[in-house]
Amino acid sequence: MKRVSIFTGKFRATMIAVTVASAFTASTSFAQEDKDLKPAVKTATQINESAANSQVKVNNLTDQIDSKLQQFKTINKEIEGLDVYNSQLRKQIANQVQEMADLNRSIDDVSVIERQITPLMIRMIDGLEQFVALDVPFLQEERSNRITDLKNMMDRADVAPSEKFRRVMEAYQVEMDYGRTLEAYAGLHTIDGQERNVDFLRIGRTALIYQTRDGSLQGIWNKESNKWEALSSDYRTQVTKGLRMAKKQMAPDLLMLPVAITD
Known part of the structure; x- marks a missing residue:
């Protein structure tokens, strides 16, 4: 029985020693693993930070793209409006060019008419003078002065042909009114x-x-x-x-x- 006890005690000592050795070995292994994991953890942390920064950049780029896209759409609408406006302006310019051409033709026609109407007015004044001379002799001085004024007006360069014609027709109208x-x-x-x-x-x-x-x-x-x-x-x-x-x-x-x- 004693021999058993001694054996048992030695066995326990051996187990304790093994346990202590195992604990030491495990501790050493954990330290080694911890030492090996630190770079990996550090690298993972750096990767996460880089990923976060990249995400921020991506978000900023996305916002910029959205902003640029909105500007692009706005500019496209402005371009469409300008196209319509320019098309309308082109039509107006074409009409103005046509009007200018018509006015130039009218000016040419007016020049021709002016050259023709001046002799006509002179003949009308001469005819009016003859009519007054042969008419009933009323208001002779007034009517004679009116004809003299018309003749003097025809020599004036500061009176437009239209005004000359108006004055001649006015004199004819006055003579017509005398009759009624x-x-x-x-x-x-x-x-x-x-x-x-x-x-x-x-x-x-x-x-x-x-x-x-x-x-x-x-x-x-x-x-x-x-x-x-x-x-x-x-x-x-x-x-x-x-x-x-x-x-x-x-x-x-x-x-x-x-x-x-x-x-």
């Missing part, structure tokens, strides 16, 4: 060699009558003989009435006056 109006005006008239103040009564171009201020004498222009003839005192009241009507001093009414009948 009733007018009374004061003037001087020679009666029996003596100049007298009289009132003239013009009834269109149908009759031109004068009456002295005292109403004692009156006369009428004879178109056939182209001279003045005395009127009977029987017409005094009618002439006075006509003068008052022309001066707007009484309402229009029927007048009984002699009228020359011409063929």
Whole structure:
């Protein structure tokens, strides 16, 4: 029995020694593994950090690409709008070019018309002068001055041809209006060699009558003989009435006056 106990004790000692040796060996192995793992861990950490930095760069690049893409889309829309605008401008420019061509042709035509209308206006003024000379002799000074002004105007370079033509037509219109109006005006008239103040009564171009201020004498222009003839005192009241009507001093009414009948 003692021998067993001693053997058992030796066995335990041996086991303890083995255990201690194993623990030491394991500790040494763990230290070695730890020493071997540190570089790997460090490398893995660096890889993770690099990956994180790369991801940040990727995110930044993605944001930049999105921004550039948005700018690209915006610029494309602007380009489309500019294309439409430029197309419209090209049409407008084409129309303006056509208008310029039309204006140039019109200017050429105006030059031709101006060269033709100036002689026409001169003939119209000469014709008007002849007409006034042969017409009933009313407002002779006024009408003569109007024709003189027209002739002087034709020699002026500062008056446009359009204005000259307007003035000539205006003179013709005035002469036309004389034929359908009733007018009374004061003037001087020679009666029996003596100049007298009289009132003239013009009834269109149908009759031109004068009456002295005292109403004692009156006369009428004879178109056939182209001279003045005395009127009977029987017409005094009618002439006075006509003068008052022309001066707007009484309402229009029927007048009984002699009228020359011409063929």
